[in-house]
Amino acid sequence: MKFLVSVLVVAALFGPGHGTAASLPLGPLAAHGVSPERLGRLHRFIQDVIAREQYLGAVTLVARNGTIIDWQAYGHQDAARGQPMQRDSIFRIYSMTKTVTAVAVLTLMEEGKLGLEDPVGKYLPDFAQPKLFAGGSAAAPKLRPAENRLTIRHLLTHTPGFAVYGKDDAPVNVLFARGRLSESADLKEYAARLARLPLAHEPGEQFHYDGVATQLLGRLVEVVAGMPFDQYLKQRIFDPLSMSDTGFSVPSANRHRIAAMTTSGKDGKVAPAAAGVVPAAGERMNPYLSGAGGLYSTAGDYARFAQMLLNGGTLDGASILGRKTVELMMQNHLSHLTPPTGPSAAEGFGLGGSVLLDPARRGRPGSVGQFGWSGAAATYYTIDPRENLVAILMLQHLPLGLPSDPPKLGVPFYNLVYQGLVK
Known part of the structure; x- marks a missing residue:
C-alpha cells in the first residue's frame, strides 16, 4: 500500500507533459528523507508571493541522492498571464553562467593545456605585463608595472585587480568606463580593450566580484x-x-517557452520590463559570447549540470571532470586573504561559485562546503555534498534598486528546502 501511495504521488508531481526526456530520475520525497508536508510550505510560499503579484511565475526543483523529488511550476510565463509557467520554461540565468565557464576552464586544465597558476599572458600576450594605476587623474594617469603576475586562478576567483568597484568618479574607474567593454563585437575585441586598461590593485590582493574576469x-x-x-x-x-x-x-x-522578464511598478507589483532592458527573447544577451552572464537554460538542464558536479564530475556515463578537480573547485580559494572570505563574512569563493564556511554566521540552514551562486534576474542554485542535495529556483525578474522592489526569494527558498529534510 505504501508503494502504491508513493507511485501516485510521483504521478501527480511528474505526470505526462510535465518533464523532459533528459531530466534526472524522478522519485518520491519520503524515500529520500524529505517530508512532503514540510516541503508543502515551500509550494505555498511561492504561490502566495505570486498571488500578491510580486513575481509573475517561478520554477523550483529539488533533487536528492541523484533523484528529482520535487519539481514545480507556478504562476505564468508571459506578462499577459495567458500562458502558465511550465517546468521546462527557459530562463536567462545570467551569473549562473559563471560556474559553467569555470568548468570549461577546468576541462582544459585536466587535459594539461593550462594550469591555475599559469600567467594569463602565456595564452593572451596582451596581458603579459599588466599596468597598475598609481595615482594622477583620468586625463594624466600615473601607471607602474604590476608586481604580481595575473594568473588564471585570479580570474576564476575574482581577484585580478580590474577596476570594477569603488566610486564611479575615481580616476581609475573613469578610465575603465572609457574602455566601453560592453560594446565589444566579440571576445577577442573584449580582451583587447581590457588589456589597455590599468589595474586598480595588485592581482590576488582583494576579492571584488564582477563579470569582467x-x-x-x-x-x-x-x-x-x-x-x-x-x-x-x-x-x-x-x-x-x-x-x-x-x-x-x-x-x-523554442522561443515560446522563454519566461518573460519583469520588473516592479511603483505600486510594488510585477510589471513587464521596459523595451530595451534585455534583448529580444531568445537573442544573445551580449554581442560577444558572455561567459559571465549570457546563457539561457532550464531548471531541468541546470539540475543535470549541478548533479554532475555533486557526483564528482560524471553523470549518466558522461565524464566532464575528475573527482579531485571538482573537490578543488568547491574549496575556498581566498584563504590567503584577511579575512579569508568573499561574498560575505560567512562565505569564501571557489572556482566559479561561493563556498559556505560558517552556516551559523550566515544565519540560515546549510552545510559547510555548500557551493552555488545566483543570477541577476533572480535565479539561484546550490549544491550541498553533505546532504547530497541540489536545489534550484528560477524566476525572471530584474530589481530596480527601489523600495518597491519585491523581497528577494533566495533566503526563504533555501530555508524552506532545508526545513523539509527529516533524514
Whole structure:
C-alpha cells in the first residue's frame, strides 16, 4: 500500500507533459528523507508571493541522492498571464553562467593545456605585463608595472585587480568606463580593450566580484581550445550532459517557452520590463559570447549540470571532470586573504561559485562546503555534498534598486528546502 501511495504521488508531481526526456530520475520525497508536508510550505510560499503579484511565475526543483523529488511550476510565463509557467520554461540565468565557464576552464586544465597558476599572458600576450594605476587623474594617469603576475586562478576567483568597484568618479574607474567593454563585437575585441586598461590593485590582493574576469576566461578558452567559446561549451559540456535547452541563444522553435522578464511598478507589483532592458527573447544577451552572464537554460538542464558536479564530475556515463578537480573547485580559494572570505563574512569563493564556511554566521540552514551562486534576474542554485542535495529556483525578474522592489526569494527558498529534510 505504501508503494502504491508513493507511485501516485510521483504521478501527480511528474505526470505526462510535465518533464523532459533528459531530466534526472524522478522519485518520491519520503524515500529520500524529505517530508512532503514540510516541503508543502515551500509550494505555498511561492504561490502566495505570486498571488500578491510580486513575481509573475517561478520554477523550483529539488533533487536528492541523484533523484528529482520535487519539481514545480507556478504562476505564468508571459506578462499577459495567458500562458502558465511550465517546468521546462527557459530562463536567462545570467551569473549562473559563471560556474559553467569555470568548468570549461577546468576541462582544459585536466587535459594539461593550462594550469591555475599559469600567467594569463602565456595564452593572451596582451596581458603579459599588466599596468597598475598609481595615482594622477583620468586625463594624466600615473601607471607602474604590476608586481604580481595575473594568473588564471585570479580570474576564476575574482581577484585580478580590474577596476570594477569603488566610486564611479575615481580616476581609475573613469578610465575603465572609457574602455566601453560592453560594446565589444566579440571576445577577442573584449580582451583587447581590457588589456589597455590599468589595474586598480595588485592581482590576488582583494576579492571584488564582477563579470569582467569571467568574460576574459571565455576568450582564454577560445584561444587554448582553438574554437569559439559557444562551440566548446556545447561539445564538452552541454551535449554530453544532454542539456539541449542551454545556450547563448534560443532556437526560434523554442522561443515560446522563454519566461518573460519583469520588473516592479511603483505600486510594488510585477510589471513587464521596459523595451530595451534585455534583448529580444531568445537573442544573445551580449554581442560577444558572455561567459559571465549570457546563457539561457532550464531548471531541468541546470539540475543535470549541478548533479554532475555533486557526483564528482560524471553523470549518466558522461565524464566532464575528475573527482579531485571538482573537490578543488568547491574549496575556498581566498584563504590567503584577511579575512579569508568573499561574498560575505560567512562565505569564501571557489572556482566559479561561493563556498559556505560558517552556516551559523550566515544565519540560515546549510552545510559547510555548500557551493552555488545566483543570477541577476533572480535565479539561484546550490549544491550541498553533505546532504547530497541540489536545489534550484528560477524566476525572471530584474530589481530596480527601489523600495518597491519585491523581497528577494533566495533566503526563504533555501530555508524552506532545508526545513523539509527529516533524514
